[in-house]
Amino acid sequence: MKKLLLLLLLPTVMFAQKKDKYATPYEKGNGNQTATYQEVIAYFKLLDTDFESIQILPMGVTDSGEPLHIVIYNPDKNFNFAEIHKNKAVLLINNGIHPGEPDGIDATMMLYRDLATGKIVAPKNTVLVNIPVYNIGGMLNRNSHTRANQNGPEAYGFRGNARNFDLNRDFVKNDTKDARSFAEIFHKVNPDIFIDNHVSNGADYQYTFTYIATHHQKLGGNLGTYFKDDMMPEILAGLKAKGIESTPYINIHDEKPDGGFEQFMDYPRYSTGYAAMFDVPGSMPETHMLKDYTSRVKATYAYIQQSLDFIEKNYTTIKELRAANNDNYLPGNKYTLQWAIDSTQVTLLPFLGYEGSYITSNVTGQQRLFYDRKKPFNKVVKYYQHYTPALEVTIPKAYIIPKQWWTVIELLKLNNIQIQALEKDTEFEVESYRITDYKTAKSPYEGHYPHNSTSVKTTTRKVMFTKGDFVIDTQQPGVKYLLETLEPQATDSYFNWNFFDAILQQKEYFSAYVFEDTAAKLLKDNAKLKAEFDVKKQQDKDFDKSAEAQLDWIYQHSVYYEKSHMEYTVYRLMK
Structure with missing residues (x-):
């Protein structure tokens, strides 16, 4: 009898074991726990072993010494991206860029499992790729206290990577091995849509889910309009139908948001700003730090699923708009390097908040913000x-x-920019910049003292370039990347990130007692120079009182002054 009962129960037991086999560490926990790095990779390797639709691949090194991975889901079991792009769209999901914000890690593990097991309908027109943990060094630096403002999970990773870089500031300067490997992945995968999962900081409000959407004006053209007016509204409407209200990311910390707020400008240093340079619409889910972990994971899962549903129905339109977007950036067209809020155009936004007031602090005795x-x-x-x-x-x-x-x-090549070396010495008529002013940060920021408020003087002249110098045509998919990095006045230009600081230092100087006689002769022999010098003295009282400044002015206007000082060594070929 006992043997018969065991035989009858065996199928049920086997089914339960099979079902539990794919439960994620988050699901096995108490709803307030997230997977470790080792558990994440082991889980995706399990899915790879058991399902032909999933493949996990190591892809490039990180500062931690561990390799990045990508996990591909394709029900057609084809993992060749050149072939995939012929008839499908690709959604790239990035998780754990800030490992203290692990919602996307756990949500994506469950989503892949649900797709592979048939719990949710497999997409026919979309392939999913995810980086299960981007900031591996930060993920391994597990703790329970560095997210002081966050409501769970119980333990999590650290914001800085193995060398303490914030990877969501490194997409242009590429100081880390992590960022360099990400660039290789990004261009190999060539995503049509990008999602980078986060958790917010800042104000308190009713929403569990907020989001940063790539600014439509930066995406440009019909692609940007479609992203703003069609794609995001439909995805968010789908979330609302599931009972998840949403609002744009509220970049306010010590003030009340009911006074209004601006759309976050995601510069190229950020993940979605980086993606936008290659015509990839991107978004950062920002679940609210004060909501419970289970609700946050659920909202992140729902957002990815709604995005997938939208791509499924509209993949052809998305790919066509991406392909056509370069037509907006032809030689001779204008390109915006710096943006400012247009306060004359206001959107009235329904907002679910909490009443905020200022009360006396029990700690400082001063006024503090309190949300009721x-x-x-x-x-x-x-x-x-x-x-x-x-x-x-x-x-x-x-x-x-x-x-x-x-x-x-090297960075241009890393980012799939096509360049051509000159086969012989060649003279070109080019526009050249001279740096006339800039300001430099007084405190270090992400391993740099970046510049800002850069201004230039433009001249057109003939320059002889030598064999092996590089010509970079702007008519290629990375045209916006070229403009954002090579134009010195762009917010995240290579100049502003200190890659050209050597040109800012003068290498040769003069001794005043020697140069006095030379300066006198220069003024005597050049009437035009003498006239300009006299006007300068008349108009600038400080200059008139400074012998050092006067000699330096004459020196800089003479053949003795090094022309390479302050000359920006990226040249613009206009025709």
């Missing part, structure tokens, strides 16, 4: 999402970079 969760409200607030160009540049036909600037050349 017993007083929720539904108000309409001002939302500023339109920007206006603050600085534009004309797109050149090509850039020319002398071969000695190999650090920049």
Whole structure:
């Protein structure tokens, strides 16, 4: 009898074991626990072993010494991206860039399992790729206290990578091995849509789910309009139908959001800003730090699923708009390097918040901000999402970079930019920049003292370039990347990130007691120079009182002054 009962129960037991086999560490826990790095990789390797639709691949090194991985889901069991792109779209999901924000890690593990097991309908037109943990060094630095403002999970990773870089500031400067490997992955995968999962900081409000969407004006053209007016609204409507309200990311910390807020400008240093340079619409889910972990994971899962559903129905349109977007960036067209909020265009945004007030702090005795969760409200607030160009540049036909600037050349190649070396010495008429002013950060930021407020003087002249110097045609998919990195006035240009600081230092000088006689002769022999010198003295009292400044002015206007000082060594070929 016992043997018969065992035989009858065996199928049920086997089914339960099979079902539990694919439970994630998060699902096995108490709802407030997240997987470790080792558990994440082991889980995806399990799915790879058991399902032909899933493949995990090591892809490049990181500062931690561990390799990045990508995990591909394709029900057709084809993992060749050149072939995939012929008739399908690719969604790239990035997780764990800030490992203290692990919602996406756990949500994506469950999503892949649900797709592979048939719990949710397999996509026919979309292939999913995810980086299960991007910041491996930070993930391995597990703790329970560095996210002081966050409500769970119980333990998590650290924001900085193995060398303490914030990887979500490193997509242009590429100081880390992590970022360099990401670039290789990005261009190998060539995603049509990009999602980078995060958890917010800042104000308190009712929403579990907020989001940063790539600014539509930065995406440009019909692609940007489609992303703003069609794609994001439909995805968010799908979330709402599931009972998940959402609002744009609220970049406010010590003020009340009911006064209104601006759309976050995701510069190229950030993941979605980086993706936008290659015509990839991107978004950062920002679940709210104060909501419980289970609700946050659920919202992240739902957002990825809704995005997948939208891509499934509209993959042809997305791919066509991406392919056509370069037509907006032809030589001679204007390109915006710097943006400013257009305060004349206001969107009235329904907003679910909590009443905020200022009360006396029990710690400092000063006034502190307090949100009263017993007083929720539904108000309409001002939302500023339109920007206006603050600085534009004309797109050149090509850039020319002398071969000695190999650090920049390496980064261009890393980001799939096509370049051509001159086969012989060649003279070109080019536009050249001289740096006339800039400001430098007084405190270190992500391993740099970056510049800002850069201004230039433009001249057109003939320059002889030598064999091996590089010509970079702007008519290629990375045209926006070229403009954002090679134009020195762009916010995240290579110049502003200190790659050209050597040109800012003068190498040769003069001794005043020797140069006095030379300066006198220069003024005597050059009437035009003498006239300009006299005007300068008349108009500038400080200059008139400074012998050192006067000699230096004459020196800089003479043949003795090194022309390479402050000359920006990336040249613009206009025709």
